[in-house]
Amino acid sequence: MPLGSLRPSPLVEQATQHLREQITQGEWPVGTRLPGENALAKTLGVGRSTVREALRALAGAGLVQARQGSGVFVIATEISEDWPARLRRAAITDVYEVRMMVETQAARMAAQRRTEEDVAALEEALAARERAAAQDDAAFVDADIALHAAVVAAAGNPVLTDLFAEFAPALREGLIGLVEVLGLRSHDRNPGHDTHAELVAAVRDGDGDAAGAILQAELERTLAHLHDA
Template identity: 85%
Template sequence: MPLGALRPSPLVDQAVQHLREQITGGHWPVGTRLPGENALAKTLGVGRSTVREALRALAGAGLVQARQGSGVFVIASEPVQDWATRLRRAAISDVYEVRMMVETQAARLAAARRTDEDVAAMEAALQARERAADADDAAFVDADIALHAAIVAAAGNPVLTDLFAEFAPALREKLIDMVELLGLREHDRNPGHDTHAALVAAVRDGDARAASDLLQAELDQTLAHLHDGTPGSR
């Protein structure tokens, strides 16, 4: 698709779109040096500042890279997806595998570092999860995630807490789908209550091994059900 002069409107956005199409459409393959700013500005009918902003946006998307003294080169044919987009598009089993890695270690750390305030927050979240048994699936999942978030927070690692916060929205969507897919609440409106209560007790008592093992077993069981598509408890 040939380049052409742009219509007046958000010019930077239009320039980004046109240049992106040249790259993703194969007109400029990976390794190609783009025309200079003056040439691009003339072809697109915009100023050099607009071209410069568009190239910055394409660099941020992982499509091009400026090389000092050499120009701007195409380094990828497809834009890099941000973390939130990748999570939304990921298979639920893949999301759950990552969840296992993060949360089992968080539970171990939480058992070693929990404070009285952390314990109070976890116990309150456990009670809220139990009350949510009478609510719809979305509200129950929200209460479940809040309990797990309280355990992660008790690990005392702000990076880990932020990571879980980034992870939680996609996890929520997939958990709601999973509850419906596997029929997790058809026969038990509060699935996994005993396991969660034992998990909170293990963290409260400082038993890192038990906390990690309980969470690992719980998530392993759900992952197995995801792989074979059969109902089970969470």
Template identity: 75%
Template structure:
């Protein structure tokens, strides 16, 4: 079937989408060599540079692979989703299970590695969480996540910090929805203050085992609520 000319803007995204549709729709099976840039440019009504960028995007998605001197070949008919996309599509309970694995170990490391600056940041984050209890659920969840981020930061492991940063957006949505559904703050606007206080104290005192145990219990309790809701 003909590709059809694309609209003026954004050209690269439109060109990539048209080419992707040909691949995922089976018009170009795995192993097929794509037409040359000049041919694709003419069919799409764009310049060769636009086609080149579109092909680069498809290569990044794992659909095509250029072979030096031979051309560009289809290697898959389904795009490989990147990590942020997978997290957005995942059930929040699944994300939470991985969060427990990451954060509990981070809390243990934080207790061993925290600096005076970390202790100050943790105390400020705990105060901010308490202050946010007077606000709406979104503000409270943001303050809660900021406190957990401060604990992870105190572990001084950039990979753990990056992992938590990837989880945070997916967690935020799920937690706001959970608070609304189960009414956790109806009778206690600062729900969980005791466990978060104990977590900050354990990290500050350098007690890795207590820090890990307190956080694991708190996260598993929330996970149980998420699973009951689903």
């Protein structure tokens, strides 16, 4: 399949798409050394910098690998799905089960490691959640997730913090849908306030067992709603 010259814009995206098609359709099997940048640039009708960026994108997708002094080689013909993409297509119940395991332990750690700054952040996040009760479902869910993120941050483990941040977009989408479908705020605009206040108090007081148990029970209730939705 000939590559053909590209339209003027957006050049990098077009170059990446054309090269990806060559690979995924089997024109360049695994182990093949790609033509050099000059040759690809001439064939595609773009500059070398555009080709370089396209190859970098293909490397990020797990399709090619640059080998020092040898060139760029095809290492796969199927795109490796990144973690955020897998989370986006995962069932919200599956995401929530993992979240529950991670966050419950994080709450225990937060109670042991929290600083004065962490406690202040938790109390402000709790107040922000209460204020968001007067707003729409999306704003309330955002405030709820922000409070949980503050608990995770108080654990003092940057890997846990980053992991929760990866979960957050999938959680947000699923929780907004759950609140709307089940009408969870139709009778109480601030559901779970007492439980979240107890969680913040347990972390503040250094009671890891209580913090973990409170959060476990809260997340189990939400997971049950998700299974029933």
